[in-house]
Amino acid sequence: MREVEVRLIRAGHCVHPQRATIRDGSLRPAIFPALSILIVHPQEGPILFDTGYDPAFFAATQPFPERFYRWLTPATLPPGADVASQLRRFGFDPGDVRHLVLSHFHADHIAGTHAFPNAAIHCARAGLDAACSSGRVKALLGGVLPALLPADIAARARFFEDAPRIALPGALQPFAEGADILGDGSLLAVELPGHCPGHWGMVVADSLHGEHFLVADAAWSSDAIRRNMPPPRLTSSLLGHAGRVEQTLAKLHALWQRNPAIRLTPTHCPERAAEAEA
Helix, strand or coil, rough: EEHHHHHEEEEEEEEEHHHHCCCCCCCCEEEEEEEEEEEEEECCCCEEEECCCCCCHHHCCCCCCHHHHHEEEEEECCCCCCHHHHHHHCCHHCCCCCEEEEECHHHHHHCCHHHCCCEEEEEHHHHHHHHHHHCCHHHHHCCCCHHCCCCHHHEEEEEEEHEEEECCCCHHCCEEEEECCCCCCCEEEEEECCCCCCCCCHHHCCCCCCEEEEEECCCCHHHHHHHHCCHHHHHHHHHHHHHHHHHHHHHHHHHHHCCCCCCEEEEECCCCCHHHHC
């Protein structure tokens, strides 16, 4: 695999009862950070994996029925905390981003997409089809806000399903193959089914940590992977397929058991968010 630099960016957070995301969690509200991953490629420059929250999220949830999204998952984004603004502290402008990788189409992962008009959008065809084919109410129930999709996304989309498949390093077993997004072995998309239609993660060779598996919402925390503790079936069924969520989490747990040193990063993990803030 071709080595890249990886930086974690916290772009806001939302609040849920912890029990909604892990079966033995508390009923008390918990903070769930939204991470965007900056990947610096030696030739392609800055690449983003997901975007976290953005002011566009609050605009999209101003009308009804979308306002219910904001009420059910209250979100906070301090001034200047959107990923486009934070890129500047790494020496990049939003216009420098030529590739944007979307793990799936939930609003807290795509809200900042509009800020990167020069980027090809790498995503799952299944996820984009589901996001575009639903009416406002059905999309809302699935965690999608169609207003956040760029008008030109069809022209800019590059689908994981069409990328060539290559074998993953043995350290990532039981995950066997990835979709080679750029064709140089640097970004390998891996399907992680269950959370919603077209949900994928990505493996990179992190210059600081070696193999680094960005698992998006296949787990809500690193702790859930270590303990193989899925969300309640009601939560999983509302957004996707509970059985597949549990199967994917079990594979991540098996990976961690085989290779405890492997770096696994869920998008909403408090441990990884603390690293980003540090």
